[in-house]
Amino acid sequence: MRRNTVSLAAAAAAIGLIASGCGGSPTAESKTTEATTSATSASSSPVAAATSTSPAAPATDSAQLQALVPAPAGTTQTNGPDTIPNNGIHLKFVVNGSPTDVVGAYKSALAGKGWTVTTIVSSAGGEGGGATYTGTHGDSYGVFDEGGYANNTYVNVCVWPTKPADPNCTRAD
DSSP states (O other): OHHHHHHHHHHHHHHHHHHHHTOSOOOHHHHHHHHHHHHHHHHHOHHHHHTOOOOOOOOOSHHHHHHTOOOOTTEEEEEEEEEETTTEEEEEEEEESOHHHHHHHHHHHHHHTTOEEEEEEEEEETTEEEEEEEEEETTEEEEEEEEEETTEEEEEEEEESSOOSSOOOOOOO
16 A cells, blocks of 8 residues: 555656646646546556646747637638737638638637637628637637628637737738
């Protein structure tokens, strides 16, 4: 019994060193997962617990943020990423597809990339329509604004490493 306690303590210390070396603070969910993984692994092998991975560091630069953003299916033009206040990026996509189809497909593509999205407003009528929604991906925060007419849909995306005080995603040419 003493050997398991020592193994568990050593594994926990190793996990703590690994987590502190990666920067950023893990979420409550990842702490629970690490603790469960450490306790389970430590009983069979302290080495396995020491080599488990800690949560990914939050996206902090343009390339990391851009990697979180899928291009909509049917994209014919991409502008950006342009830098925006609060260390964010802005991307604009021109998509060949009806607004209703693009909005639904893009919301699904974001979920497939790990985003949790909330619709703020949506509209449809005739051949036009659009939607605006916000989302989170770990600590990252995004505003997704889509709209168009017939088979021309425009998708504006703004993403920040964390939610800014004023998450304004201005449409750009």
